[in-house]
Amino acid sequence: MSLKDVIDKGDKVLLYCNGKKFLVSVEPGRVLHTHIGMINLDEIIGKRYGDLITTHIGERVYLLRPNLADYVLNVKRRTQIVYPKDIGIILLLGRVGPGSIVVEGGSGSGALTGVLAYMVRPNGKVFSYEVREEFLKLAKRNVEKLGVSDYVIFKHKDITKGIDERNIDTIILDIAAPWLVVEHAAKALKGGGYFISLSPTVDQVEKTVGELRKYNFIDISVLETFVRYWKIKEGESRPLTFMVGHTEFIVFARKVFEIEG
Numbered sequence: 001m002s003l004k005d006v007i008d009k010g011d012k013v014l015l016y017c018n019g020k021k022f023l024v025s026v027e028p029g030r031v032l033h034t035h036i037g038m039i040n041l042d043e044i045i046g047k048r049y050g051d052l053i054t055t056h057i058g059e060r061v062y063l064l065r066p067n068l069a070d071y072v073l074n075v076k077r078r079t080q081i082v083y084p085k086d087i088g089i090i091l092l093l094g095r096v097g098p099g100s101i102v103v104e105g106g107s108g109s110g111a112l113t114g115v116l117a118y119m120v121r122p123n124g125k126v127f128s129y130e131v132r133e134e135f136l137k138l139a140k141r142n143v144e145k146l147g148v149s150d151y152v153i154f155k156h157k158d159i160t161k162g163i164d165e166r167n168i169d170t171i172i173l174d175i176a177a178p179w180l181v182v183e184h185a186a187k188a189l190k191g192g193g194y195f196i197s198l199s200p201t202v203d204q205v206e207k208t209v210g211e212l213r214k215y216n217f218i219d220i221s222v223l224e225t226f227v228r229y230w231k232i233k234e235g236e237s238r239p240l241t242f243m244v245g246h247t248e249f250i251v252f253a254r255k256v257f258e259i260e261g
């Protein structure tokens, strides 16, 4: 994501019109057809983020800088992705930040990988394991689009067979059988390091927590996140009817060197 104030060719811009958003890459000569008319992307080059343009039928469109949730929700996806609501708490409770060394399994569409890479800059690294070559390629392309490829090492490997890296700060698993990685995670994490896994069903969570209890993990917690948007209008304010319901249960645990008793 570029931090320039003036929009140039190749930049990503979020077009905002009456609550609707379109994420576009500014390619010279490209004309975007939308339900509110055509937008000539040549017109955007040289404008500032925050400027207003109009479509060919006079509808007003604001030019905004995309954020990381826009990246996640707009990645070309061929797998389930981690939703922004879940990524937020993973970063916070998993202590992912500048300099973090993170192991991820699997890369999938690279939605989470891109955000992790963005967060660990300028001196951290993400090692992302993926078994399926087609998803590895897709994840690489999506991470490239975000401009953070330098911070990711993609590995075409089955993470249940072992983790090559040591002294890892945080391991994040979005795979069907995270419990098969617990033993490897116990060896790869540094003292106090974080194990995080995402699973859609509770039987997966029970198996994972069962394994965490066998190895040197403490502070085990399991949570779900819910985000409910509201309509605000005097006298009519209320939650919106539809929301993202269930995505994943998230397991958090921390590795220690020995457990007493």
Ligand SMILES: C[S@@+](CC[C@H](N)C(=O)[O-])C[C@H]1O[C@@H](n2cnc3c(N)ncnc32)[C@H](O)[C@@H]1O
Pocket (backbone or CB within 6 Å): 079, 080, 081, 082, 105, 106, 107, 108, 109, 110, 111, 112, 113, 129, 130, 131, 132, 135, 157, 158, 159, 160, 174, 175, 176
């Ligand atoms: C739900 S997707 C991950 C989506 C990703 N977190 C995202 O936000 O785009 C799960 C991915 O894990 C991969 N996978 C499953 N088992 C794996 C394993 N043992 N080692 C590495 N990758 C694995 C699958 O091929 C799939 O691409």
